[in-house]
Amino acid sequence: MRSLVLIPAVLAASAVTAGAAPAATSTSSPWATQANQVCVVWLAKAKKEFGSPVTAAQLYTFANKANTLETQEFGVLSKIPKRPALGTAALNAVVADINELRSAIVAYDKGKFAQFKTTLTKYLNDERAKQAFAAAGATKCG
Numbered sequence: 001m002r003s004l005v006l007i008p009a010v011l012a013a014s015a016v017t018a019g020a021a022p023a024a025t026s027t028s029s030p031w032a033t034q035a036n037q038v039c040v041v042w043l044a045k046a047k048k049e050f051g052s053p054v055t056a057a058q059l060y061t062f063a064n065k066a067n068t069l070e071t072q073e074f075g076v077l078s079k080i081p082k083r084p085a086l087g088t089a090a091l092n093a094v095v096a097d098i099n100e101l102r103s104a105i106v107a108y109d110k111g112k113f114a115q116f117k118t119t120l121t122k123y124l125n126d127e128r129a130k131q132a133f134a135a136a137g138a139t140k141c142g
Contacts, residue, residue, distance in 0.1 A: 032137030039141035042073040067101040086136035093129035
């Protein structure tokens with residue numbers, strides 16, 4: 001979902017650029033087709049929801065909204081039947097993303113703002129989910 005939801009201030013501040021995902025290594029399955037349909041809808045929701053946060057408080061709001069959206073999207077994706085092993089790996093990568101977001105939120109709540117920034121930047125630049133979905137044939141996800 002976040003691959004097209006750019007946060008210029010954080011990306012510029014982190015001086016880290018997200019890498020490109022490799023081409024899909026599996027043929028498209030009915031699961032991948034349905035996952036792509038779900039992800040297109042959630043990407044549209046994310047684009048509508050997020051602006052370009054620049055302050056720590058705005059980034060905290062972003063992290064909370066992203067956590068909610070990623071968790072809801074995961075819930076919908078996990079209900080798609082006949083998930084192949086590569087689809088399960090992709091959903092596991094989404095869980096890792098959600099855990100990164102939650103770690104960032106906890107850091108902010110504890111007043112650990114440097115840790116919040118580091119963890120949120122790691123989340124924003126993490127390509128594992130995108131790569132895992134691409135391997136599963138769901139190239140519109142991640």
